[in-house]
Amino acid sequence: MVPLSWYLGLSAMLFTIGAVGVFIKRNAITIFLCIELMLNAVNLTLVSLSGFFGDVGGQLFVFIVMTVAAAEAAVGLAIIISIFRNRESLNVDEVDTLKL
């Protein structure tokens, strides 16, 4: 069998890739995609734990996380649209009027 730690390890790698992506990508949408990737990494952890434990709780949690991700996607994209309307750009590095 594939050990649990493999799943968790994969999840950790995906989470890491997502986390790194958030701060090296400049396109707001890509950043958002990376965040989604992180959420999915967590989901993998939850699902695999749930599966190995034989406990349904983890999968229900994932179900809820997906809902949240959907909601977040809706609002996040709305924010991106709204900012694009004003700035005609998706580059987050240009959005730095508030600082120091």
Place this chain on the structure above:
Amino acid sequence: MESLRINYHAILPETITASVAVLIMMIDAMARKIERRVAGTVSLLGLIAAAVAVASLWGRPVETYFKGMIITDDFRLFFAMIFLIVTFLTVLISLRWVEDESLPTGEYFALLMFATTGMLFMSAANDLVMIFLGLEITSISTYVLCGYRRRDLRSNESAMKYFILGSFSTAFLLYGIAFVYGATFNPAANPVATTNLQLIRERIAAPGQLFSGPMLLAGAAMMIVGFGFKIASAPFHVWSPDVYEGAPTPVTAFLSTGSKAAAFSSFSRVFILTFAAMPFALSTGAAHTLQSAVTDTLVVMAILTMTIGNLVAIVQSNIKRMLAYSSIAHAGYALIGIVAGDWRAVAFYLLSYVLINIGAFGVIELIARRGDKRVEITDYAGIGFQSLGLSSALSLFLLSLAGIPLTGGFVAKLLVFKSAWAGGFHVLVVIAVINSAISWYYYLRVIVAMFFAEAATGFKAPAVARSMAAAIVLALLGTLYLGILPGRVLDTLESARDQMTQTRK
């Protein structure tokens, strides 16, 4: 199998606020041009009703409902009251503003009510799932509120930064939850793994029952990141100055008080009442390591938070941004309460802090005028005697933030420091005290500008709407009440029961 324990009374406050949100949307949809008054009044009434519902839950036995998802302890209710007060005052200071800025009114109040619902769930949660959900409801609605002035670049930017960083940190929190869920696996128990806080507590407390100690620790660490972000503590505070500055002032007020208080409630619930439920001396193994690691980390974070908040606040010229840093510093003080493991002190701290801060932001909003134009401290030059009432109120709020006696800010600090001292965190108290002294400097700067500096040209005393006046007066009275006669509130808090006192069914 445990019964479902459906009890609508137990979620009545949340139900009311959510329903009011829906109701506002419906009114908004039906009447094309909704009067702000209607939406506002409905919100206020809803909040009062929710408060009544909270009050009606007070004193009932501490029990969990909905399969352990919800708990009705006084901890929850006290925090619920804080949230309701926050929203109530926010609604009051927003009433006129929404209209002046010609922003969608119904949605605004609806979002506020949704956010409140989320916060209420956060404090009511007895399960990590509920905490997560409540947190997300609060966060997502406040993302929207931050960007509410859609044409304003600063507002956009605020929303975007808050959104990116917020969801990023949520991912950490979630990952942490997943780890904790994994760590508490116990094949002999039912359920075998859990996100229920009480079960988690019991499994941590029972020696050798954990599936994986390191996972618990890593999970706790990531939850610290998640909550640390929400309460804006260093090094996860970086978002807050930008977001607070860019967000519309009433939203900033809400954000810096409500969502911070909500995060603190969950933080306390998880880290004080769950992870650190065992007396430190009695704990063993992973629980022991967890407690000491959490304490160490939070001590460092508290020190960093206070110090960075206060030091950087000194050099700010924008008053909203200055208050943002100030609220970072205050998160640091409140963290001391968490370090000391005294949620009552934290709760009182937050109660007084939210009153003061909303009051202060109310005045700032009034002076800022449409589109947040006058927010530089230099804009406050000489306005002291031109609008004495507002300036005096603001001064009092600022002094209270600085911790002057006779105001809530002082009693709150005293309580927190006292707990920390009793817990043996002497150095922390001294550092906090030095920080308080530093903070005086920048709070005074505003007073200096208002009263001592030469009048800047072009200031007209703003007309104060009745709702706004009510909000400021309420905040003022609250601040003074907590400072002069805190006895009742403190008695209430002292007798408040938390989940620890529950007898499990």
Place this chain on the structure above:
Amino acid sequence: MNFFHTEPLLAIIIMAPLIGAAILGLLGKRMGERLIGLIACSTVAMSAILSFYLFFKHHAELEQGQKFYDYLFTWISVGTFRADASLLLDSLSAIYILFITFVAFWIHVFATGYMRGDKGYWRFFAYMNLFMFSMLTLVLADNFLLMFVGWEGVGLCSYLLIGYYFTKDFANDAAKKAFIVNRIGDFGFALGVMLLFLKAGSIFYFDDPARGIHGAFNWAFSQVHDPLALSAIFAGGITTIAVLLFVGATGKSAQLPLYVWLPDAMAGPTPVSALIHAATMVTAGVYMVARASSIYSHAPTAMMIMAIIGAATALFAATIGLAQWDIKKVLAYSTISQLGYMFLACGVGAFGAGIFHVFTHAFFKALLFLGAGSVIIGMHHEQDMRRMGGLKKYMRITCLTMLAGWLAISGFPLLSGFFSKDEILFKTFTSVVLPAPWPRILWFIAAVTALLTAVYMTRLIVLTFWGDERFMDADSASSHSNEGHGHAGKPHESPMSMLVPLIVLGAGAILVGFVGVPEILSVGQTGNYFEHFIHQSVEGPTTQFDAADAGGDWYRQFIEEQRVEWILLIVSTAIALIGMGFGWVWFKRKPLWEPPSLLEHKYYVDEVYDAAVVQPIKQGSINVLWKFIDVRIIDGAVNGAGQLADLFGGTLRYLQSGLARSYVALVVLGALLIIGYFVIR
């Protein structure tokens, strides 16, 4: 026999002038000059009459060393420390109040004439009366703290009166200088009192069983003699107390090195100089030393210091007096010199002689000052002797009375100064307090001083009253040290209100010496009356240097015989006559002889003090303490802390780059650190 008595009238002696001062101070502005003069003189007269009354009433008791107390109230009482407002009359204070009130009364009378027409007439007499109150308090106090009240009080009045012409900067400077230099002395005095309290547990002189008071001198009697050694000064014992008290005396009585204020103090009106800076206040130091004789007599080192300083001051001031042109300055240095004599006397253990000289000096020096005042008035406020001369024909009475003073101070036989000065010279020579050869060295110095005294006093008289009339040609170059605006014109004799005091004091200067006629000269009486009387209150020296150590038996026999007294008497008479004769001849011939400039410039002491003390302190305060330590270092640290906070804040704010991505990176960093910490735990 009851050794202690109560005498309630004592309070009136001090209160009368105080009331006078209060009335004049509060209401005097609206009074006429006559009324003011009347009030001022009558209050002093009341004190004087009472003093005489009490003296004669209690003469017998006083002569037996009995004491009269007048307890008013307890002034300060804290813990074991107690100081009362209570007065003490014993033979010493009785003598003192006698001549003080007497001389003061006549000076007051003189001043009513001298100050005529002055704008601040009321103020002047208010100060004068206040001075009398202070001086009498000083003398009549029964404890050191109340003495200190008078001590500082006279200092204050001196300050006020020196600076009486307050629009004149030099007067103000002089006043301030007087006060401050006195304060330096008071510093020592206060420390001495404190040390005395520490050691003796009391600051009262004597016991008063009625109040349960234990006198400090009891402790002094119990003390073993300190050795005659410098180390005793710093040992913190009785010698230290004595030396500290003497520091106070050098301030008040203008001894080296604190004499510098007295010459400047001549900026005050002349009656002030006569009263305060000649007759009374400046002798307070001698009074105090005599009062504390119980202490001094157990502290040979202090006595020796006192004797040496007294002698040195006497000589030093006399040399300067030789070279001054200002008539009052000459008298001022003369006063310093005479005060040196008094301390010399005390230092060699002859407290009685010292007090006797105080007594006689009060008369003749007051007389000389008043005479000088009369001259100054007659010369229309001219004080420079270079512009005087030949006044005897214009101011006959003044001249005659001045001559009496001159003869007295120079030691002309059978005048008052003769007796007292001779007594001092004799006692110095035969002192057993000091080890040989000091008595003879000090005697030599004193003798030289006596010679100089005769010379410079003769110079003063000659320059003023004899010789050419130099005032006619020099009116335009009026001296800067004038008291008022000079008006050219012929000198004139002063009014009666000024002349009568002159006459009275002149008589005094001639006659008062007879109360202290030494035994060898006395006819039908045994012993020196004055000395006997005083010694009821003043303890004689208890140190005895075995003279055999120094000179062998022949020497002891020699000094114990009366013969030596006769020899010394003749020698001092000769010195006086030689000095007077030489002066007369020399200055008649060369009235405007230029003295050595070192002397004329008073050895540049003021300049040295200024450069060595005043300027360093002032400049140091400005440039080091204030502008450097206060502003730079302390405030710099304070502001620096603020700037540091600013700097930190200014640096930390760059965490806030404004870029969401960098925030994310920071969050990740934080998360990594925290997770890492948790994991490695």
Place this chain on the structure above:
Amino acid sequence: MDEYLLTIIILLPLAGAIALLLIGRGDKSNENVLKWTALLFSLATFLVSLALPIGFSKGAGLQFETNVEWINAFNLGVRYHVAIDGLSLWLVILTTLLVPLALLSSWNSIHKRLREFLVAMLALETGMLGVFVAMDMFLFYLFWEVMLVPMYFLIGVWGGERRIYAAVKFVIYTVVGSLLMLAGIIALYYLHGSATLNFTFDIATITNDVRTHALVLDPETQSWLFWAFALAFLIKVPLFPFHTWLPDAHVEAPTAGSVLLAGVLLKMGTYGLMRFNLPIFPDAAHQWAVLISSLAVVGIIYGALVAMVQPDLKKLVAYSSVSHLGFVVLGIFSFTDQGMQGALYQMLNHGVSSGALFLIVGMIYDRRHTRLIAEFGGLANVMPVFSTFFMIVTLSSIALPLLNGFVGEFLILIGTFTSTLLPHAKLFASLAALGMILSAVYMLWMYQRVIFGEVRNTSNLNLADLNFREKLVLAPIAVLVLVMGVYPSLFLSRTDQTIQSIKARLGGQASLPASSGSITSQAGLPAPPGQP
């Protein structure tokens, strides 16, 4: 009635402040009404407060006590406990006396925001009184901090050119100290609570428990707590080198502010030392006495020397305060009756005389709008009455016997000199005594430059002498200066027992009251006190 007297005294000025806020809004011409209201309220406070010394019994205990539970939750044990003892009695009177005088002195010199000015003054009075009567650390701290606010506004709004810098400096300095004190208060509260199981902020209880050894603090803890408190107090005093806020604050504050600052606020520091540091941390007090005394002595000399060379009158007086307060601190740390009594007395003296000096400076400032000494000279010619009052106050300040300053200074010096509990006491006393010389130097020099000489500056030629109001302000001070100098027993006898009880805690033997030993009781030679 006695029970409520102190509360009434505290609240009367506050009531006045509230009344001022309510009356005659919007009417420009009612300035006189405002002034009179404020004055009457402060006078009423003064008159009521006179009942305190009259009804005061000379014991050491607390009197006019009110002790009501305030906040009891969380073992806080905060009580509204006000009372006076010998330590605070005269300071209360000093405060109530100086406020009406200060108000009267600025009768015509406040041109803007009169109402707010008067409100700040009265609020300040409440704060100051509260500090002196509070017997609960919480309450004490409360008044201590709250009082900052009106003072801050007084300096900041009605101050001079650099008022902002001065006001902020004043507050920050004070706050740094007082927040450390807060930490100390919390720690003391906690230590006391855990030792006695009686969690309370009550000063009297804690002091008593220290005395009865119910609360034993180990030396190190004592040291820390001692400094936590002492730092706050020493900054307030201000002791060298914490003094630099003072000249700035004084120079910039309006006259009334300076008067209260010098007259009352500085006393809070020394009062605090005597209320907290000595009785509660006696061992630490002994341990640190040498350091603090050294600083005090340095302050005495340093303050005097720097005062000497100041070109600005107010700055001069401010630095002189540093010097004078150095005496007070020295007296406190002599641990002798005389020293502590003297210190207490010197607080009053300094309150009266430096308050008066600031009044006087204010009076000429009102006329000439400058405080530079060089601008004046020869005022005796044009303002004789003024000069006379000035002279009296100057003399009081240089401690002339029979005036108030002398009694205090001498007691301090003799107390220090004879102290057996303070090492190097004689050296300290001797150096401190130099202050007597220096005070004469700088005060007389200043007086000479301002008052004496010819009128050189033509703008001084036509200065009006004091008017009736100004005489009314200075006359009571002149009388007080004399009374306090001539008959100090009136004051000292009421403070004696309290000082004795403080001293008793410091390990010195309580001495017999006021007697230097009698022949009847001590045959032969008296043993000098203080010798082992």
Place this chain on the structure above:
Amino acid sequence: MWHEKVLFIIFAVIAIASALNILLQRSPLYSALSLIGTLLSLSALYLTVHAQFIAAVQIVVYAGAIMVLFIFVIMLLNVPKDQPQIEKQKGLRYLAIPFAGLMIAEMFYVLRPIRLTTLPIQPGNPEQAVGTTWSIGTALFTDYLLPFEVTSVLILMALVGAMVLARREGD
């Protein structure tokens, strides 16, 4: 059971490769498509732990609905290609490797000791098998009733929020 491991490795490699591709692509569209690749391979991995329902939902909801929304928005905004790619703080990208390395190291350090290698035996009765629609549905309406209901509030709120932000002015 080597074939299970092979299967795992294949999907894991796809997931990681697609994830890395998100970072490597310049265009958000390709990034989004890469993410879908990851999502799909995750879905396959879910199946290997008997989480059939979640695997289905992953495809239907996540890859289907949510990602479509993304792509829709990307298309809608249609960012011009020639837009200058401003990059402030270039240093951040150099942090990527150390941060990633550290994070993975920490995680592996935590996860290394976990020794659970076998899935619980799936009972024949789907009612008791974890991961089936049955068991999830049952739990959803019993244990997770409240969270489930609360998600409705969340979604409603998100709806309102998205609407208020994204609609054009004047609507």
